[in-house]
Amino acid sequence: MSEPEKKSPPPPASEQPRELRSGCxxxxxxxxxxxxxxxxxxxxxxxxxxxxxxxxxxxxxAWVVAGLAVGAGGILLIITAWRR
Incomplete structure (x- = not known):
């Protein structure tokens, strides 16, 4: 009888190919x-x-704080776009 093939564990998350987002x-x-x-x-x-x-x-x-919050959201969007 032959031995069953051993399945290798899936590669770690860092080695898996990342899904690319569209450039647009x-x-x-x-x-x-x-x-x-x-x-x-x-x-x-x-x-x-x-x-x-x-x-x-x-x-x-309150308007100044809201403006700062919107600016922080803009920074987060730029960081998200830059990392992808």
Whole structure:
């Protein structure tokens, strides 16, 4: 009788071929990420100016934080597009 063939374990995740994303989707992610950086840049400018003012309206603080959050999302999209 012949011995059954031994199955080799699957290769580790680092050796498996990565699924390639289309170049168009990568470009769209990158462009959207750059567009989302604009509100973040404005929030940084307004936040800097607000720190220098004595009479900073509290209502604008939420807008600055929201702009920073949108900018952070843009950075994440750019990183995601760059890694693929």
């Amino acid at each position: 989707l990568t470009a769209v992610l990158f462009v959207v990420g750059v567009i989302l950086l604009l509100p973040g840049a404005c929030a940084v400018v307004f936040g800097y100016l607000g720190l220098q003012e004595k009479n900073w309206p509290a209502e604008l603080t």
